[in-house]
Amino acid sequence: MSSDLLTPSLARAAPMASASASALEWTMRQSAAPDPETVADASAYWSIATTMRPGSLSMASVQEANDIAVAVTDTAALGLEQATDIVAQIQQKLIFAKAVGVDREGINADISQMKADLGTAIDESSFNGDNWLKMEAGGRPKVASLIASVTVGEDRSLSINMVDFDTARSTLVSRQEARDGTLTRAYGGSTLAGAPYNYFLLDAGSQEPAEAGAREIRLDRGTTSDEIDGMISSLNRVLIDMVGASAAVNSTRNQVSGGGLGVAAIQGASELGVSRLVDSELSEQGVRLMAEKVQEQLQSSSLNIANVSMTAWLKL
DSSP states (O other): OHHHHHHHHHHHHHHHHHHHHHHHHHHHHHHHSOOGGGHHHHHHHHHHHHHHHHHHHHHHHHHHHHHHHHHHHHHHHHHHHHHHHHHHHHHHHHHHHTSTTOOHHHHHHHHHHHHHHHHHHHHTOOBTTBOTTEEOTTOOOOEEEEEEEEEEOTTSOEEEEEEEEEGGGTOOEESSBGGGSTTTSOEEEEOTTSOEEEEESOOOOOSBOSOTTOEEOOOOTTOOHHHHHHHHHHHHHHHHHHHHHHHHHHHHHHHHHHHHHHHHHHHHHHHHHHHHHHHHHHHHHHHHHHHHHHHHHHHHHHHHHHHHHHHHHHHO
């Protein structure tokens, strides 16, 4: 009776072990290389992945260009802020110079030092060789095109959105034409008291200097109160133009810095999509392989148990 019970167990265990081994072998072949019968599907799968990866590389290039745009606008904005503070301090010195009995030559020495600091701040407002605050001899203001944001269409095509900025709005010093720079051009008019004025703040040695009759803002013992009023009025207009330049640069900076988040998000989504395409297939094969191995082990264990039982019965 025991033989009748054990023999069917052996009969069931052997085919099950054989079937598990076959399944394991098929799964291992699937995880190692695509089956010839499904090679068309495999080609389509890898085609999707390879067409998406160049898109990810393009997004990386776009992100890098956007980062440069942000750095250029950040540098220009910071330079304008520093320059505006210095010009405001110069104006304060001029107001103090109107007091009776002050040392105007001493005040002029302070103003000269501030002008040197102003020139340094402008020179250092350069990133990657691009300085929106300064124009060298032979140069003219230009329109800079910056990458602001990126959108992806349903067909995975990229649409790059650009922002243009005219550097004529931010140029403070021009060594070509003095009139192109806010600090090198002359501002003329009349004070509230009716005294005429025509002053510029910095002499940059421009190829085409300020118009005839314009004078640099500076003090000496012979400087009159009316002349100081004219200098103060000139700097009022200079500061208004500088504040406008800062607003324009900051507006552009906000556009390009806001776009960087979109670029990074799109790039991250694209990379995630590629990873999931690959990882899902590998994970499926890995789980299947693990399951087949476990099943084979279970079937082998069953067969071993049956063999041990049969050996024990035969000894009886």
